[in-house]
Amino acid sequence: MKITQETNCAIKTILYLSTLQKGEISPAKTIGKSIGFSDKFVLKVLRPLTSANIVLPFRGVTGGYCLGKTTDKITLFDVIVAVQNDINILTVMKNMSKKDIKKDEIFSIFDQIQELEKKILKKITFDMIINNKVNLKNILEDTL
Numbered sequence: 001m002k003i004t005q006e007t008n009c010a011i012k013t014i015l016y017l018s019t020l021q022k023g024e025i026s027p028a029k030t031i032g033k034s035i036g037f038s039d040k041f042v043l044k045v046l047r048p049l050t051s052a053n054i055v056l057p058f059r060g061v062t063g064g065y066c067l068g069k070t071t072d073k074i075t076l077f078d079v080i081v082a083v084q085n086d087i088n089i090l091t092v093m094k095n096m097s098k099k100d101i102k103k104d105e106i107f108s109i110f111d112q113i114q115e116l117e118k119k120i121l122k123k124i125t126f127d128m129i130i131n132n133k134v135n136l137k138n139i140l141e142d143t144l
Helices: 005-017 028-035 039-051 076-084 090-095 103-123 126-130 136-143
Strands: 055-058 064-067
Touching: 005 028, 005 039, 005 055, 005 064, 005 076, 005 126, 028 039, 028 064, 039 055, 039 076, 076 103, 103 136
Parallel strands: none
Antiparallel strands: 055 064
8 A cells, every 4th residue: 555645644634633622623724834735735635535524624714624523433544545545555466467377366365465454444543543542463463
C-alpha cells in the first residue's frame, strides 16, 4: 500500500480537528498552517473527507470544519479509502506476464496480505492513535 500525500494530509487533518473543543470549527487556512500544507491542498483533501461524513463543513465567512464523528468511530481504513478510494497492493500484478506460471499463486498471497491489511486498518481508530493505544501485536493476534 502506498500512502499518498493527500492521505498524509487527511490523517494530519483528522488529528488536528480532534484537538478542537466540541462545537468549535476551524477554517482550512488554519488547518493548513497547523499541519504544514497549503489551504488549497487542505481544501482538496477535505472534499472526500466531507463526502464520507468524516468531516463536517460549515459554509460562510465564519465557516470551517470539524469532525463528523468521534475519534473512536474514525479508522485509518475510513480515511485512506475516503481519500484514495481503495487500498490496493495488487497493482504489482499488472506488470506480470500472463505466461507467468506462479502468477495465480503470487496473486493469492498478495490478496491475503491485502485483506489482512484492511482488517488491521479497520481496527485502528484515531482515538487509539491520539491516546497512544495502538498495539499492533494485539491487533494482529485478534485479526488472525
